[in-house]
Amino acid sequence: MTEPLALRSDAEALAAPLPPLLAEAEHLASTVLLGDHGRRRAGTGDTxxxxxxxxxxxxxxxxxxxxxxxxxxxxxxxxEWQIAQSVILWVDQAAAMGFASDKTLPTKGHRARLLGLATAILLVRGGERVGLTGLRLPPRRGRGQLRRMAELFSQAGAEDYGTPEAQGMLPHSRALFISDFLGDIAPVEAALTRAADKGVGGALLQVLDPQEEAFPFDGRTIFESMTGAMRHETQKARDLRARYLDRLAERKDRLAMLARTTGWQFRTHHTGDSAAAALLWLFGAMEHRC
Structure with missing residues (x-):
């Protein structure tokens, strides 16, 4: 009896964070009013x-x-368009997404998972199929699919920065990438180029902590990545502020240009801002057709 009890205990511990995330995402999704037509749009159909x-x-x-x-x-x-659409999500689960500058704020990763899952809930309610990139979760409908997605979102990555995957995106489908996009931008460019070649449109949502926008550091400061693999110490942090903000602005411009070039949409969201407002934008972005 010891082994089954231990297995059950381990299973319950593993499943513990899943219902709250799913419940929180469903609550967030319920705050978005879709209007009389929901996801209706003109197209081939009988209605x-x-x-x-x-x-x-x-x-x-x-x-x-x-x-x-x-x-x-x-x-x-x-x-009314009656052909169910497939929407593929990539939500960055790398270590850098675990950052929160204040205990009153959610981590970037939690906000990203919440928004990704809430978007999936709205899409499933609208009759669409949702899945994850990388062939981990092919697009399907139903609550079981949402629960499986929540399970996969609970698996944190070991690397500092995440890399989007282009695998699993069906031709002429939609896609959503959520990340801080502070790592190497080359994989992002490659993924969007492959998506565009398949006729896939979508959206990039950059999730940042307010501190990452403000850079409020002064004097002696030690900067360390979430995994500890990168570390930089300076005696004059304020002197780095202008250069940092310039590079952040350059990264945003690069992402925005990349989105325009490939027919995607881009927006930056801060963890201190309304999750409902970001979700409304995401749902609208999934409606947009180029």
């Missing part, structure tokens, strides 16, 4: 959505003559 004025490229058979007879212009019925 009527709305009328729109006819355009030059519309065939005569597409015109609703009964509706058009009541106006001075011709109208076309738009149908």
């Amino acid at each position: 009527f959505w709305q009328y729109r004025p006819a355009q030059a490229h519309d065939a005569a058979r597409a015109i609703d003559w009964r509706r058009s007879a009541r106006a001075d212009v011709n109208f076309v019925q738009e149908k």
Whole structure:
């Protein structure tokens, strides 16, 4: 009996953080009002959505003559898009994401996981399939898929900075990358280039701690990475501030340009700001089609 009891205890300890994360994500998702149409959009389908004025490229058979007879212009019925879309997520789980400058703030990693999971919940509610990059979790619907995603989000990486994966992105699907994007930018460029080659659009959300934006250091300061692999000591931290802020601004500009070039969207979110506002932007970004 000892071994089964120990196994159960280990399993319960492993599962302990999962329900709170899923519950928190579901609560966050419930704060976002999707409006009357949810994720409806024009496309191939049988369900009527709305009328729109006819355009030059519309065939005569597409015109609703009964509706058009009541106006001075011709109208076309738009149908609701009924093809389920696949959305693939990459949420950075590297050690650097474990940083929080104040105990009142969530870590970057927790905010990233929360937003990623809440976005997935909204997408699943809208009939979409969600999954993770790297072939770890192929896109599917359902609560079981969300729970599995929460489980995988609990696995922290050993490296300082995460590297996005391009594997698992289906042609013409959508993707979402959430990270601080403070590591080597080359893998990010490679992943987005591969995504663009497949017709994949999406969004980059950069999650930063407020201290990483302000750089409020002065005098003797020791800077150390979360794994301890990198360490730098200075006697005049203030002298580094201008250079640091310039490099951070340069990184943001590079990410924004990369997003524009590949048809993605980019935004920076701070852990001290509203998670609901970031989620609303993310959901809108997943709706956007280039």
